[in-house]
Amino acid sequence: KAGVTQTPRYLIKTRGQQVTLSCSPISGHRSVSWYQQTPGQGLQFLFEYFSETQRNKGNFPGRFSGRQFSNSRSEMNVSTLELGDSALYLCPPCRNTEAFFGQGTRLTVV
Amino acid sequence: AQSVSQHNHHVILSEAASLELGCNYSYGGTVNLFWYVQYPGQHLQLLLKYFSGDPLVKGIKGFEAEFIKSKFSFNLRKPSVQWSDTAEYFCAVNSYNTDKLIFGTGTRLQVFP
Numbered sequence: 636k637a638g639v640t641q642t643p644r645y646l647i648k649t650r651g652q653q654v655t656l657s658c659s660p661i662s663g664h665r666s667v668s669w670y671q672q673t674p675g676q677g678l679q680f681l682f683e684y685f686s687e688t689q690r691n692k693g694n695f696p697g698r699f700s701g702r703q704f705s706n707s708r709s710e711m712n713v714s715t716l717e718l719g720d721s722a723l724y725l726c727p728p729c730r731n732t733e734a735f736f737g738q739g740t741r742l743t744v745v
Numbered sequence: 746a747q748s749v750s751q752h753n754h755h756v757i758l759s760e761a762a763s764l765e766l767g768c769n770y771s772y773g774g775t776v777n778l779f780w781y782v783q784y785p786g787q788h789l790q791l792l793l794k795y796f797s798g799d800p801l802v803k804g805i806k807g808f809e810a811e812f813i814k815s816k817f818s819f820n821l822r823k824p825s826v827q828w829s830d831t832a833e834y835f836c837a838v839n840s841y842n843t844d845k846l847i848f849g850t851g852t853r854l855q856v857f858p
Contacts, residue, residue, distance in 0.1 A: 733794065
């Protein structure tokens with residue numbers, strides 16, 4: 636059973652636009668991380684948030700940013716979209732170090 | 746920096762064959778180790794995990810993995826695969842004080858009847 640709801644499930648954007656993805660973990664998960672999954676690169680870590688504070692950041696450009704709210708909901712923003720940002724974005728909440736993945740948001744940049 | 750290597754990118758087996766997928770990691774400290782599976786069209790699911798204790802870990806669906814600290818390895822095994830095991834398998838590691846997961850590039854397993 637997935638521990639998170641991500642919206643929207645599918646999204647199509649144009650190069651140069653910006654996008655905000657939303658992630659609502661099941662209550663009780665104070666930690667949430669974001670990952671980008673692509674066929675060529677696999678799963679790459681973007682950020683980790685714990686109690687509204689960014690605890691870790693991956694090797695992505697500054698166009699990628701995120702935040703977590705007091706109710707554990709999290710958002711990720713990507714500005715000035717590039718074709719290479721097309722990917723599945725995942726935000727599994729974590730409990731006892733285990734990540735609970737959902738279906739993610741599939742972003743297509745055209 | 747932490748990294749995870751999965752040696753086999755694509756494995757093709759017949760049903761009932763034995764499976765071993767390699768995973769090596771690089772990190773000097775205490776780690777937690779995971780194998781995730783992604784069936785076609787589905788989200789990632791946890792197969793098994795190692796935190797401490799017995800280095801031979803048993804997971805769901807008959808999978809097991811052995812942590813060999815001296816070799817920095819955490820290979821996944823199954824004695825007899827089924828067609829339903831066709832999926833992509835990801836090895837992952839995190840250090841004990843963070844939830845940040847470092848994934849390998851994945852191994853695509855195809856099992857033919």
